[in-house]
Amino acid sequence: MRNKAIIAEVKTLSANISFRNYQFLKITAEDGTVGWAEFDVNFGSPGVAGIINELSHRLIGQSAMYHEFIFEDLRNMTRPGWGGVIGEALGAIENALLDLKAKTLDVPVYMLLGGKVRDKLRVYWSHCVSYRHGRASHYPEDKRIYDADGVRKISREVVDQGFTALKTNIFHYDGEGRISGWGPGMGAPYEPGRNVERKTIRDLHRHLSTMREAAGPDVDILVDLNFNMRTEGYLKVVRALADLDLFWIEIDTMDPKSLAYVRSQSKHPISSCETLIGLNQFLPYFEQQAVDVAIVDTPWNGVWQSMKIAAAAAAYDVNVAPHNFYGHLATMMNAHFSAAVPNFRIMETDIDRIAWDNELFTHAPEYRDGYLIVPDRPGWGTEPNEAAFAKYPANPALGPAKRTTPGFLTI
Ligand SMILES: [Mg+2]
Numbered sequence: 001m002r003n004k005a006i007i008a009e010v011k012t013l014s015a016n017i018s019f020r021n022y023q024f025l026k027i028t029a030e031d032g033t034v035g036w037a038e039f040d041v042n043f044g045s046p047g048v049a050g051i052i053n054e055l056s057h058r059l060i061g062q063s064a065m066y067h068e069f070i071f072e073d074l075r076n077m078t079r080p081g082w083g084g085v086i087g088e089a090l091g092a093i094e095n096a097l098l099d100l101k102a103k104t105l106d107v108p109v110y111m112l113l114g115g116k117v118r119d120k121l122r123v124y125w126s127h128c129v130s131y132r133h134g135r136a137s138h139y140p141e142d143k144r145i146y147d148a149d150g151v152r153k154i155s156r157e158v159v160d161q162g163f164t165a166l167k168t169n170i171f172h173y174d175g176e177g178r179i180s181g182w183g184p185g186m187g188a189p190y191e192p193g194r195n196v197e198r199k200t201i202r203d204l205h206r207h208l209s210t211m212r213e214a215a216g217p218d219v220d221i222l223v224d225l226n227f228n229m230r231t232e233g234y235l236k237v238v239r240a241l242a243d244l245d246l247f248w249i250e251i252d253t254m255d256p257k258s259l260a261y262v263r264s265q266s267k268h269p270i271s272s273c274e275t276l277i278g279l280n281q282f283l284p285y286f287e288q289q290a291v292d293v294a295i296v297d298t299p300w301n302g303v304w305q306s307m308k309i310a311a312a313a314a315a316y317d318v319n320v321a322p323h324n325f326y327g328h329l330a331t332m333m334n335a336h337f338s339a340a341v342p343n344f345r346i347m348e349t350d351i352d353r354i355a356w357d358n359e360l361f362t363h364a365p366e367y368r369d370g371y372l373i374v375p376d377r378p379g380w381g382t383e384p385n386e387a388a389f390a391k392y393p394a395n396p397a398l399g400p401a402k403r404t405t406p407g408f409l410t411i
Helices: 048-058 064-081 084-105 109-113 130-134 148-160 198-215 231-240 256-264 279-287 303-315 328-340 355-360
Strands: 007-016 021-029 034-039 120-125 165-168 171-173 179-181 220-224 248-250 270-272 293-296 319-322 347-349 371-373
Touching (some): 064 303, 084 303, 109 303, 120 328, 256 279, 279 293, 279 303, 303 328, 328 347
Parallel strands (some): 120 347, 248 270
Antiparallel strands (some): 007 021, 021 034
8 A cells, every 4th residue: 555645746726716715735646646625724824825835845755545644744743833724734634635545545535434324414504694795795686685684585595495504693783674794703893802792682683583583493593603702792692592492502712611601501502613623622622511512624623633523522422513614625525524423413514605616616515405415426526626726816815814904993
């Protein structure tokens, strides 16, 4: 096996998808077989491509069949800086190696993970309302959402398209029912206290009630509070939403103890952990019983390392859900993980795509009755279409730390 999948070239590429750029890692073997991974820099992660390129010389001449050996070698080289963008770079490298290995063996990646335990994956429609409102100019006029009517319309559309679950975010409503997003955790608005006031809580309740009314009783509704509050605010919100019918409330905090306390006060299940890297970061959340569902970002962690995280979660009787708001390749990477882990809950997916998204990949995910069909093609089952990259070159004006305008002092 040592003479198979010998790495000859490591390259990062990117393409534009209107409101952000997609990032890819391409690892080519001496026999021409190519392993791909999708990674991301938009979600608070500048510099991942630079780290991959700086480490890439260590991969040349090695066999992708021994991806764990390579991962540990790279971990040795970066140990003091472990986590964050270093972890994301190693995760991307691992994912490309898995694709290359699977293609060399002519099997789907899930065969490297123990084989699949399910053929289809329940998904939820993520960023429901959020994309069509916050990035309205990128969608056709009839899809754009400005107010409560638009919120009702997309809620019905979720049902009409056969999906069984949706996830939304925090919105303010004005006197005319017009909506605006609220996310101080991401700097919009600039409010470093991340305090949540009465209006935000009242409007979030209204937003979720509006979606429930329009979607009907058979759809699961999820809400993502992200990093937008501190413990006091999360407590207020979970108490205020107690009378609603919710699938989960998603909360990001770096303190598992405070999250465990919030969970103890919540009528609804709590999900978290989407920004954690490595099993050592997840373990305190399991030990503290801080989450009902652990969200694992497999593009960040690497799918093989994510299997270890899922196994640890299973030992605490916790199910996992992949963090997935990227392009089709990342969706497929998450699909192989979700197909192979016994303790799978539900998979995130962005249904609102830009028109040319499908042009950038050889295969788009196939959704049927609210489920993603697990692909059986070799590797991840889709590849970036390099020919389309020339048509949609990466936009340098987009990227990390450019998503929102900074606040300014008025004193
Ligand atoms: Mg989230």
